Amino acid sequence: MPRGTTPGGPSEVVLAAADPAAELILRVLGVLREQGVAARTVPELDAATAGGRVVVVASSLGTDRAGVAEVTAAVATGAAAVVAVVGPGADVAGLLGAGALVVVPAGEVASELPVGLEAAAAGAVYVAPGCTGTLRSALNLEAAETLTQRELETLRWVAAGCTHREVAERMRVAEATVNTYLKRLRSKLNVTNKAELTRVALRLGLI
Incomplete structure (x- = not known):
């Protein structure tokens, strides 16, 4: 079980945030507070801050590959579980392939992040319903080959x-x-x- 977790979910997480004042980061912090989860916001992840912990990656995630790179970096620090909060058109298949255990859409943070955190604490994979269409599209195109x-x-x-x-x-x-x-x-x-x-x-x- 990751550090700072209980069977019902993590009691603390590390939040990767190059811009702590970004609107999405503030929304994520608000949800974490409501869930009673302590969040340590860091601009860059390293083994000392993220190793063995649940890491939430919610910056620069959009239609390009930036999110995949951030998840890859988080996994490389030894994070026990990586939760990706994604924007529209994010590469969901790529995020999972990079090591994210949980993927939730930015527009549904309030309802889906708590579910995702509980899954992450248990070491389970969870893709929120709002992201499954994107994932299915990617798998369709791969299969089409x-x-x-x-x-x-x-x-x-x-x-x-x-x-x-x-x-x-x-x-x-x-x-x-x-x-x-x-x-x-x-x-x-x-x-x-x-x-x-x-x-x-x-x-x-x-x-």
Whole structure:
């Protein structure tokens, strides 16, 4: 169990904050106070301040890779658990890959940070519902790299609104073959319906 924690969550955390007066940092501090969690704010993490503790990273997290670099740095200090508070479009998959145990959206700090802190204290992985869509999109695109040319073609026609029979006619294959391609697509992309297939096709630039 990380230092300064109880079964119900941490009693203290280290908060990485290059700008302690930043609006997001102030919101995080407010939530921590409400939860009775003591926070030590530091501009830079090192083994002395972060080692063995729960670290909250909530600065410079946005649409680029800055957040991943900060999580990587936090993990390198020997932090027992890293909680990332992220902005829109953050690389959730990258943050988890870098070692974050918990990812919560900045817009839901009040409701999700306490849940995330409890998970972090237990050494559990937690991705708040507000971040799962971003994570799923990333995983969809990664999985898309495994699609065959015929599966991509099927995806394009289905996303364009064609029926299974129309897809078969355009691809000059049996309708049963199209059904097989679609079954593979749903399995590889972890989707269940046409709407989700269409969203993946849009992200891939197929339509």
